Amino acid sequence: MSSLFDLNNQSAYQRWREQKLEQAPASAANLIVEVNDPLKLTVSEHAALLEKCRRSNMVIYAARQFSADKNIARKIGSQFGLENLDANWLAGEDGISEIKVSSTSDQPRQAYIPYTNKPIKWHTDGYYNTTEHRIRGMLLHCVHSAATGGVNRLMDHEMVYLLMRDENPEFIRALSAPDVMTIPARTDDDGVARAEQSGPVFSVDENGKLHMRYTARTRSIEWKQDELSRAAVASLEQLLGSASPYIYGARLESGMGLLCNNVLHDRSGFNDNPGAPRLLYRARYYDRIAGS
Ligand SMILES: [Fe+2]
Numbered sequence: 001m002s003s004l005f006d007l008n009n010q011s012a013y014q015r016w017r018e019q020k021l022e023q024a025p026a027s028a029a030n031l032i033v034e035v036n037d038p039l040k041l042t043v044s045e046h047a048a049l050l051e052k053c054r055r056s057n058m059v060i061y062a063a064r065q066f067s068a069d070k071n072i073a074r075k076i077g078s079q080f081g082l083e084n085l086d087a088n089w090l091a092g093e094d095g096i097s098e099i100k101v102s103s104t105s106d107q108p109r110q111a112y113i114p115y116t117n118k119p120i121k122w123h124t125d126g127y128y129n130t131t132e133h134r135i136r137g138m139l140l141h142c143v144h145s146a147a148t149g150g151v152n153r154l155m156d157h158e159m160v161y162l163l164m165r166d167e168n169p170e171f172i173r174a175l176s177a178p179d180v181m182t183i184p185a186r187t188d189d190d191g192v193a194r195a196e197q198s199g200p201v202f203s204v205d206e207n208g209k210l211h212m213r214y215t216a217r218t219r220s221i222e223w224k225q226d227e228l229s230r231a232a233v234a235s236l237e238q239l240l241g242s243a244s245p246y247i248y249g250a251r252l253e254s255g256m257g258l259l260c261n262n263v264l265h266d267r268s269g270f271n272d273n274p275g276a277p278r279l280l281y282r283a284r285y286y287d288r289i290a291g292s
Pocket of ligand 1: 123124125
């Protein structure tokens with residue numbers, strides 16, 4: 001089907017662009033919706049969460065009450081049509097990952113950055129996945145926040161596309177090439193052993209929805225080396241390093257969670273409170289948030 005993200009589809013794209021800019025959240029506070037119990041969202045709470053996701057592909061809920069049950073991630077996701085979990089071998093058999101600092105004895109998690117207190121650069125989740133296993137939806141639920149740090153920066157991938165297309169539509173063309181970004185065969189940050197993966201940064205799925213695959217890592221990633229691809233990647237790096245009003249910084253506190261269509265995000269380093277170390281549950285889905 002024809003998508004408004006098709007470079008030839010100017011009129012539909014321009015209408016969408018105007019609306020996207022008009023509806024963009026003014027600050028991180030605009031991404032937050034308070035809810036009573038995220039396991040039993042009321043009709044109006046659910047509508048408020050979905051409205052944010054429609055505008056900017058993400059919302060942060062802040063729950064007044066919740067249990068520290070690992071099933072919470074799945075139960076929240078299922079209220080938004082998120083059912084098909086991407087299971088990796090570190091996630092545990094139910095496909096929900098516990099993101100926390102692993103002790104040195106806890107191999108192999110200890111070797112992977114998400115399971116340390118180190119900063120994580122800009123990325124979308126599952127950037128090394130095949131097209132069939134694209135991560136479209138993601139949920140991150142905070143049980144305990146860190147003593148200091150652990151802030152996420154967030155940017156709607158559709159806004160990244162828009163700003164880059166404004167700058168130079170040829171950048172979009174270059175970043176949509178199926179061989180622009182290659183992850184060599186190896187074991188990745190989450191400990192998943194896999195074959196070499198080449199793919200686009202921007203792609204449009206069968207429903208006309210935009211997907212983005214990206215990591216700002218410089219090790220273990222090969223970018224296509226023609227002039228236009230290099231300029232496009234440099235422009236994207238510059239955008240993510242800028243003080244863009246469309247980059248939102250937020251720290252998930254206990255009971256808060258990010259529900260999103262796999263938007264770009266990073267994480268600052270942090271220090272744990274030994275009595276209650278930082279703990280987040282993460283669920284990755286092949287589905288997008290229903291109705292967003
Ligand atoms: Fe991530």
